[in-house]
Amino acid sequence: MLPATVTVDPAFVVGPVRRRTFGSFVEHLGRCVYTGIHDPEHPSADADGFRGDVVELTRELGVSTVRYPGGNFVSGYRWEDGIGPVEERPRRLDLAWHSTEPNLVGVDEFMRWAAKAGVEPMMAVNLGTRGVQEALDLLEYCNVPGGTAWSDLRRANGAQDPYRVTMWCLGNEMDGPWQIGAKTAAEYGRLAAETARAMRMIDPDLELVVCGSSNSAMPTFGAWEHTVLTEAYEHVDHVSAHAYYYETDGDLASFLASAVDMDHFIDSVAATADAVRAAGKHSKRTNISFDEWNVWYQQRAESRPPSGDDWPIAPVLLEDRYNVADAVVVGNLLISLLRHTDRVHAASQAQLVNVIAPIMTEPGGRSWKQTIFHPFALTSRHATGDVLRLAIDSPVTETARFGEVPVLDAVATHDPDTGEVVLLATNRSVTDAVTLDVDLRGFGALRLLEALTLSNPDHTWTATADDDTSVAPRTNTSAKTADDRAYAELPPVSWTIIRLGRA
Incomplete structure (x- = not known):
């Protein structure tokens, strides 16, 4: 057993828990849309062809926002292809994923699905193959009440x-050489600034994310x-960050410490x-x-x-297919x-x-x-409520990629209205359990509401349909x-949630 202590105090607030932290992503890629959210032949499908079982699982997952329609896909996407009568929509080559896009689902369908799933x-x-005007056209279609060409077309299409x-x-990942229409920082920064400035002429209250x-x-x-922010700083609200993690060459210890990299990534972007x-x-x-963000084994055959001439739908x-260790890492990334x-x-x-996907x-x-569904949900x-800054005293473990890292990683939230305190903790050790001792004296008397741990002696176990x-x-x-x-034992390669309430 490795001893670790955590001190939690309501006075040390990092900031509010933001519902948008729990967003997801739907791209026209593989089976995410077609046979994923949209499957008209499925027994649970509604009149729009959306799977009811997936809508229910999305709600259970607790998704707040969904980014759409990409991803790499968006850099070659003509959004107009996905509106109007479905039978009249063109099929297009999707160069990003060497597939055929049938355009059975487009802007209007996605918006109806988002309403059903209760997501923003x-x-x-x-901004790969297109630019300012096309962005303005899409914004007009989506947000203007009526009285213009694009907004009236939306109304004619049923909304x-x-x-x-x-x-x-x-745009998306505009510095990537794999990206259709990839650009230099100066080229993209100028285009992003021009696009943002023009979009705000339609709606000054937009929240804009620069790549x-x-x-x-x-x-x-x-x-x-x-460079990009020097061009666009005054016109945007957020800068994007993307990161994927996976176990390489059997180096489980480094993989379990992936959140160390995410911490450094966030700090670096914020500093810039x-x-x-x-x-x-x-x-x-x-x-x-x-x-x-997620765990993604990019070198596997399924990626x-x-x-050639194979452009499937x-x-x-x-x-x-995610195992227990992958889920532990996802839980730790959420902590970060x-x-x-x-x-x-x-x-x-x-x-x-x-x-x-979860x-x-x-x-x-x-x-x-x-497996990754559970820590997210x-x-x-x-x-x-509020995210709290913790004082953690943890033993360390050696990793090939990050050197010495704390065995225990954790974060806590506190809801002042209900008094509930939630501690999220990961044991990154491959071999040893952790005895956790949590100092809660700043809250007065608390009682244990629930403690759940995700772990298994076989960290390679994966879920199946069966x-x-x-x-x-x-x-x-x-x-x-x-x-x-509060006290608990945390098994190796595990993620734990401990909920505490007023006594």
């Missing part, structure tokens, strides 16, 4: 009321954000944004939209798109996002269904929860409270 839409505009979309992404570097390993990282703020003498602060792509709630104002786990479906058949459901419940979070019977303290 977060739209992305194409009398405007969608009033607030959050907009100005950060595609990931922190890019040679452009840091310098890209500085603040440097531009200082140099430009700007009064406002630009924050972070971490609008792509390779078709090639909704091929099986990026359908990672919450810990940075002062700067991370939105986030989107990529993606929602089938494609590197929800899986069979075409016309069953749906089930992957429980965190979204129970993390409310069995997605054998390794779900279970009651941690070691958890208890006494004398203004």
Whole structure:
């Protein structure tokens, strides 16, 4: 047993828990849309062809926002192809994923699905093959009540009321050489600033996300954000961050410490944004939209798109099957996002269904929860109020990638209205359990409401359509409270949620 102590005090507030932290992502990629959220032949499908079982799982997952329609897909997307009578919509080549896009689902269908699922839409505009005018056309279609060409066309297509979309992404990963219409930082920064300025002429209250570097390993990282924000700082509200993690060469210890990299990534982007703020003498602060994050095994065969003359509709792509260790890492990444709630104002786990996703479906058949579903759903459901800054005293473990890292990582939330305190904790040790001692004296007497732990002696266990419940979070019977303290034993490779309430 490795001893670790945590001190939690209501006075040390990082910032509010932001509902937009629990966002997701739906891209026209693989089976995310077609046979994912949309499957007209499914027994649960509604009049719009949307699967009712997926809508219910989306609600259970606790998703707040959904980014749409991409991703790499958006950089070649003509949004007009996806409106009007379905039978008249063209099929197009999707160059991003070497597929055929049938345009059976477009803006109007997605907005109806978002309403059914109870999520806030977060739209992305194409700044790869298109530009300012096309972004303005889409904004007019979505947000203007009527009386103009595009808004009246929306009304003719069945949506009398405007969608009033607030959050907009100005392109996607525009420094990536894989991106259709990839640009230099100066080229993109100028285009993003021009697009943002024009969009605000229609609606000054929009929240706009400018593209950060595609990931922190890019040679452009840091310098890209500085150049882009120098051009666009006054016109945008957030800069995007994207990161994916996976276990390499059996290095489980480094994989379990992935949140160390996310912490550093967030701190670096925030520092760069603040440097531009200082140099430009700007009064406002630009924050972070971490609008792509997850575990993704990018080198596996299922991540390779078709090639040659094969341009299928909704091929099986990026359908990672997640194990217990993957779920522990996802839980720890959520801890990192919450810990940075002062700067991370939105986030989107990529993606929602089938494609590197917490929800899986069979075409016309069953749906089930992957292991990563559980830490996301429980965190979204129970993390409310304020995020608290913790004092953690933890033993360390050695990793090949990050050196020595704390075995225990944790964050806590406190809801002043209900008095509930929620502690989220990860044991990163591959071999040893942790004895957790939590000092709660700043709250007065608290009682244990619930303690759940996700772990398994076989950390490679994966869920299937036949069995997605054998390794779900279970009651941690070691958890208890006494004398203004809480105690629990955390098994190796585990994620735990402990809920405490007023005595």
